[in-house]
Amino acid sequence: MTFTPRLGALACTGAAALLITGCASLGGKPRAVAQLTPTAAVPGMAVSGNVRFTALDHGVRVEGEVRGLKPGQEHGFHIHEKGDCGDNANASGGHFNPSGGTHGMFGSPGSHAGELPSLVADAQGRARFRVDVHAISLTEGAANSVLGRALVVHRDRDDYTTQPAGNSGPRVACAVIQRG
8 A cells, every 4th residue: 555645744655564543542651752953964954853752562653743844845764773963963874774674665574674754845844744663662772772863854855775775865854862
């Protein structure tokens, strides 16, 4: 099943892994946050946002809003292996990939755990999203834990094929995922 991109929505394939759910109570579940701030990689592009991570029985709900994007444009969105946003976020390393998969579309079998659906900015340069990711966790010390890793927004769309990271251009915003 394919989800068609709409302004302000996520574009992705892999409905089995993408579960957009209703407002269920998640009280008492472990949580984390990432406060995206702009990098210096693209002068004049001030991308920022707030992202929340909530543990589920099988995975993590990732939801939030990113602002300052180019209106109507698609942007790569990934969890990176290192929790370092210095050096224009290049210090964050490659995509989070604890199982040694290949780069591909979110939810594709064997793809990186750090793959997230691309962001699509609305006419005001905002992207709102909510997605359940089953390849990651918020469990301290687990191989698939995203705590302490970087969340990165890229300038360009992810082509889902170029190895190892989808050719999505410079890193325009970055945050370290922290308990919250």
